[in-house]
Amino acid sequence: MSDEIRIGIIICDRYHTCAGGKCLRALYNREGAFSIYEGKRVKLVGYTGCGGCPGGNIEYAPGEMKKNGAEAIHLATGLIVGYPPCPRVTRFRDFIRAKYGLNVVIGTHPIPQKYYETHKTLGTWKSPGWAEIIQPTLADEKTRLLYD
Ligand code: SF4
Numbered sequence: 001m002s003d004e005i006r007i008g009i010i011i012c013d014r015y016h017t018c019a020g021g022k023c024l025r026a027l028y029n030r031e032g033a034f035s036i037y038e039g040k041r042v043k044l045v046g047y048t049g050c051g052g053c054p055g056g057n058i059e060y061a062p063g064e065m066k067k068n069g070a071e072a073i074h075l076a077t078g079l080i081v082g083y084p085p086c087p088r089v090t091r092f093r094d095f096i097r098a099k100y101g102l103n104v105v106i107g108t109h110p111i112p113q114k115y116y117e118t119h120k121t122l123g124t125w126k127s128p129g130w131a132e133i134i135q136p137t138l139a140d141e142k143t144r145l146l147y148d
Helices: 021-029 032-037 061-067 089-100 113-122 128-138 141-146
Strands: 004-011 041-049 072-075 103-106
Touching: 004 061, 021 032, 021 041, 032 103, 032 128, 041 061, 061 089, 072 089, 089 103, 089 128, 103 128, 113 141
Parallel strands: 004 041, 004 072, 072 103
Antiparallel strands: none
């Protein structure tokens, strides 16, 4: 049996031209939400956008990734740092878990410091729900600055 973990990444379509630089760097460095894979082998088997509001691609993309062996889907950090953050992020998580039986992690790379500061000023993540959502990608300031 392979000890390799296969994952897929779904990004917010507002950033559909993104080349995945921060996500892939964080995956390579096991930073942000990818720190859970420290010491483990990970293969990226899918990367796509949500399809634009209201996220039509969420219905099918995880299925394609599952066919490639994905065990977990990461909803990219862009969903939580955009202005405003995606209002559907927890629905996407719950849907993917229910429909495809896949593990879903909210977040990829560490939150960039400039987004952290603005959302702190705005009070975006003040609620207990949001505080929990940003936990995997919060990182420390030194790391966040590396992702600005
Ligand atoms: S805000 Fe949400 S639904 Fe809209 S494009 Fe971004 S991820 Fe997709």
